[in-house]
Amino acid sequence: MPQRKRATIREVAKATGLSPAAVSYALRGMQVSEETQRRVRRAAAELGYEADPIARALASGRTGMIGVLCGSLEDLWQQSLAVGIGRTLREKDHYALILDAAGDPDRESTLARQLRGVDGLIVQPVDPAAAFWAQLADSLPIVVIGDALKDARTAAEVVFDNHSGVTMSLEYLRAMGHRRVAVLTPTRAGTPDRPADRHVTDEAQRLGLEIEVVTCPQGLAPATEVARAILGGQDRPTAVFCFSDSIAYGVLMAANALDLHVPRDVSVMGYDDHPMSELLGLTSVNWNLDGIVQAAVRLVIAAADGTIRRRRITQEPFLRDRTSVGAV
Amino acid sequence: MPQRKRATIREVAKATGLSPAAVSYALRGMQVSEETQRRVRRAAAELGYEADPIARALASGRTGMIGVLCGSLEDLWQQSLAVGIGRTLREKDHYALILDAAGDPDRESTLARQLRGVDGLIVQPVDPAAAFWAQLADSLPIVVIGDALKDARTAAEVVFDNHSGVTMSLEYLRAMGHRRVAVLTPTRAGTPDRPADRHVTDEAQRLGLEIEVVTCPQGLAPATEVARAILGGQDRPTAVFCFSDSIAYGVLMAANALDLHVPRDVSVMGYDDHPMSELLGLTSVNWNLDGIVQAAVRLVIAAADGTIRRRRITQEPFLRDRTSVGAV
DNA sequence: TCGTATCAGTGAACCGTTTAACTTCAGGGT
DNA sequence: ACCCTGAAGTTAAACGGTTCACTGATACGA
Structure with missing residues (x-):
């Protein structure tokens, strides 16, 4: 692969005669003067510079990625849920890392434990009673959809009644x-x-x-x-x-x-x-898919930002009466 | 958040009396003796150490993540495609970052350009004729599904007839x-x-x-x-x-x-x-979803590894005759 | 006139790995 | 006795940002 080299922050610094730190601040609108911000932004645009998310993640400790662990993506409803969450996260400048436990608790456990480099996790658990959740919950903010996890201090719960x-x-x-x-x-x-x-x-x-x-x-x-x-x-x-x-x-x-x-x-x-x-x-x-998506995303981002402690939202269903059930 | 601190490679090094480099090599089974590998692995397990993917990505230049840019996830078939690709990638130790252009060429262009930190891209393009593909293709291996991109040196194409x-x-x-x-x-x-x-x-x-x-x-x-x-x-x-x-x-x-x-x-x-x-x-x-998934994943990984140059696979359809079409 | 707060920017450490280049040492061939 | 080789580790420099602690200068009030 030719792998065209991307501009680094140092090159932008050189181009503007500033220090890398100043460029970093400027691009995020902190500390530096309006005037300098403009200069930096222009230079960055010219050089086609865009911060490398990996390096940024390493330095800042945040990746902007949210894990979405689904119980089973064979289920079309859960597919819709995942798609909706992905879309909504993207609207709020985050990325979704969608994972599928395929209805298997072992797989779920493995996936959840291997999971790293995400700022938070939205999970629709296969086995809410599993022990590892508690452990995971205090290394990562978790928003759970469906059944509440057993004695895990999750950041938030969107539980179904x-x-x-x-x-x-x-x-x-x-x-x-x-x-x-x-x-x-x-x-x-x-x-x-x-x-x-x-x-x-x-x-x-x-x-x-x-x-x-x-x-x-x-x-x-x-x-x-x-x-x-x-x-x-x-x-x-x-x-x-x-x-x-x-x-x-x-x-x-x-x-x-x-x-x-x-x-x-x-x-x-x-x-x-x-x-x-x-x-x-x-x-x-009916479980109001859209409301659940909105709530889960809002909560997981808030939790990742540390702006909420705990929260529980309960979903009430209603029966959609169509034609597949008849009188005997 | 309590954010329990995870063990670093340095701690494992200290615990085994080796250098961090040796530990790094040992865990990946290179250069060091069998004996030492075992010692390191045991120590790592005891400390609950697992390499931080972010740091690893920064140093090695590979993230293990593959972008999957879908034309429109409103389409159930494309949902299945995305889910299948996600599952198959996971089987091969990669992660899928699923993105949805929602049928909008602008959105597609934005998403594709913002995309960083992935080892490759699988795309089902909304606008295969767009100009930016060519540019993107020489900074990233691309596997395209559906319609071939216009004059982009993609790594591979799974085109539909x-x-x-x-x-x-x-x-x-x-x-x-x-x-x-x-x-x-x-x-x-x-x-x-x-x-x-x-x-x-x-x-x-x-x-x-x-x-x-x-x-x-x-x-x-x-x-x-x-x-x-x-x-x-x-x-x-x-x-x-x-x-x-x-x-x-x-x-x-x-x-x-x-x-x-x-x-x-x-x-x-x-x-x-x-x-x-x-x-x-x-x-x-019918377009043989499963075959397409397998092919795309195989190709994108090969491309990311640099083991293929170019490749084109053509899919032949067949007509599934059911009951929704009748004689006039 | 002096001390002090504020602003704009700098320098260097740091995040946690990987990897190229180098050292050390034991063994083997001649 | 000598050189060469290969295996097993070590050292230190990346990777590309962020952020803490600090410096100079300018403005301000007393």
């Missing part, structure tokens, strides 16, 4: 006359049940629902596999409640393949409400 | 009896027509098709708007050919809203073949 989301879903299914419902929840190998999963069981009991909980990888193809087994068996449930829209899409695929009509033969309920769900008529629980 | 893709789509529509077809192509403000767009016009002429080309933003909501106008007007075309599946989804939305049945009332053809298209029965042109 899954309790409420689960209750409204199950009550709705019950109201539509369903009694036997399958629950598809994302696989998290080696992770203890999430509070949300436990809550499903509790609520089902309260409502007199007969449920069968099955774990299922995110992603269309694998979810279709799993759903096929459930819908294809004898004694098929009248409804399937999926803990992500992506999984629900898999269920719709399987229903298609088995020539089952939704919602006549089987009802399907999603969770997250991805834009595509509108097109597919999937009834789902 | 759009010529072929367009021809097979149009011929298929023609064979199904369509004559009046609307073409929806992503907006690229201020950009001259892509070769692919021109080819559409040429082929339409050759096939005796009466086409209307309309630009349209990526993303479900805006595409639906545009499609609504087209499908809602009098003299509605019998088929719509979309230059991305995401746009096609918008068309399906609009058809739904207008109570038009697909394909009875209107046929819809996509481009890219996103996994969701299977579920939606969208007939589309």
Whole structure:
């Protein structure tokens, strides 16, 4: 590679007859006179100088990069989340380093621990109960989305009121006359049940629902596999409640393949409400993606700047009633 | 923030009674004896030492980061591409810095130029004809996906045979009896027509098709708007050919809203073949996402290592025949 | 007139690695 | 006994900024 050499701060200093320090200050609008600032800026522009972010990071201890560790990017909703966070961070002069745990707690642990050179971390945890979070949290400001981490002093939390989301879903299914419902929840190998999963069981009991909980990888193809087994068996449930829209899409695929009509033969309920769900008529629980993105980014930057201590924001869901759930 | 201090290489050196340089070499398995390597590794593990990537980057000139500049992440297919590239890079010990031009050539230019501190760039260009690419290409190895850049000495190109893709789509529509077809192509403000767009016009002429080309933003909501106008007007075309599946989804939305049945009332053809298209029965042109991801990653790393000079890989499409296109 | 605060800018240390060039020493060939 | 070689480490200079502590000069009030 030819690798054209870029101008350094020293060359700008030479060109203006100033010291490198003065140039550094001038370009960031500190300490030096307006007049000199202009001179420096002009010289920098002429030389095509732009500060090397690496060197700057080493010296200043800040990189302008925020880690974004996603539970599983196979999930379209999380993809949207990541994209939104990336865009919003960029608007505030930061970069997103997007990482994918792929639903695997080990991978998550590895990624989180290897992570260095970022000013903060936004994470949607696979295993919020893992021990390493606490350790990580006091070397790095963390903003967590979804489930709060176990005894980690995170900088901020944007938690979902899954309790409420689960209750409204199950009550709705019950109201539509369903009694036997399958629950598809994302696989998290080696992770203890999430509070949300436990809550499903509790609520089902309260409502007199007969449920069968099955774990299922995110992603269309694998979810279709799993759903096929459930819908294809004898004694098929009248409804399937999926803990992500992506999984629900898999269920719709399987229903298609088995020539089952939704919602006549089987009802399907999603969770997250991805834009595509509108097109597919999937009834789902909406989590206000945009609000979450804005909040998470605002909080992580504030935390990196040290302008907040702790903060907790709770998201309330609402049920988006479409056509994939019918009365039995 | 408490910001627990991390061990430096000097401390490891002190602990082992070696020089920092020896430690550096040892941890990378160079120059020093097996015996010493073991000692160093053990000490490092005990102290919880792990090299600071920033300092390493400054000294070595390599960051292990690859920029991934996407044309528009509103497009689900490009989202999948970005996610795939991110995952694959991570497997090869690199990080992806994902950037979104959002279909805007200015934004693309800004992002590309500001980009520093990466070892290479994978780009799916909005405006392949822009002048700055050439300049960028000789300060950074670039792998381009989609359309080749204009006179830039890119390290590698994974180009799509759009010529072929367009021809097979149009011929298929023609064979199904369509004559009046609307073409929806992503907006690229201020950009001259892509070769692919021109080819559409040429082929339409050759096939005796009466086409209307309309630009349209990526993303479900805006595409639906545009499609609504087209499908809602009098003299509605019998088929719509979309230059991305995401746009096609918008068309399906609009058809739904207008109570038009697909394909009875209107046929819809996509481009890219996103996994969701299977579920939606969208007939589309498949581009082998996975192969592209693998190729791009392999090439960009090779280019960053300086082990390739130039390379061009051409992707051939095939038509995935589903149910959204019918005979008139 | 003197002391002192303020402003504009300087010099040098520092951030934590890598790497080129050099030293030291043991072993081998002649 | 001598030179050469290679292995195992060491030294010190980068890498390209930021920032702390300081200097001179100018203005200011008493």
